[in-house]
Amino acid sequence: MTDFAVHTIEDAPEKSKSMLESSKKAYGTVPNLHAVMAESPALLEAYKTVSNIFDKQTNLTATEQQIIAMTNNRLNGCTYCMAAHTSIMQGAKVAEDVITALRDGTPIADPKLEALRVFAEKVNVKRGLLDVGDIEAFLAAGYTKQTVFDVIVGTAYKVLSNYTNHVAETPLDKMFAKNEWSAEPHPA
Incomplete structure (x- = not known):
């Protein structure tokens, strides 16, 4: 390397x-x-x-911003950003069940926040080539056309950091070490 x-x-x-x-x-x-x-x-x-x-x-709450960021971090396998954003969410008092769901890639209990997580995942996985149904389901959950584009901004933001960390193998800061994350499945 x-x-x-x-x-x-x-x-x-x-x-x-x-x-x-x-x-x-x-x-x-x-x-x-x-x-x-x-x-x-x-x-x-x-x-x-x-x-x-x-x-x-954006008109997104801190929790909504972190849902977009963490969904991309997880899908892109960015260990640095998963740890860093976990620390950021803890500092912002994001609910622990939301943090756990984002780290594990499992559904969020709140239906609107879960719709955001699913949509952010689709934007990433489908590289923006969304079906009309993807967008309609997101809008039906209570989000707006602006939010559709704000998810793209959040995805672009995470591409910059996630790809940098992959290429450079950025060492994890001590301040994030307690939230170290691995793409490996967590034991039950």
Whole structure:
């Protein structure tokens, strides 16, 4: 495997330094994902921009955003993002049964949230080639046409991080280690 640097603010490419400084200010440290992405200022800026758009420009709740993110993380087999987003959900006080369902790929008890999980899964698995019935079922669950597109934004956001972590084998930060995840089935 090719070794990719986990950059510090000091050794990062010049165009990435200020973005890493803003990460450190926001998180108290530079997450390894950002430190790896710093190799490409374009990637780091794209990721931070799309993440900010997903957070601020959608009408989704924090729980709904995490359902989209975690569904993509699981389907893409991203161990780093599964651990990181589990920690994020815990900090946001997302219900434990929702977190467990997302980590295990099992149905969420709340029917509307489950419709979102299923739709996000279909967008990922079908690569956006949805059937009319997929969209109609999602709309019938109480979501809007805007949300259809917001799920695509969330999927794009996760492609940036999930694929980066696969290519670079990003080491898991200590702050996420307690939520380590494996794509292997969990014992019953």
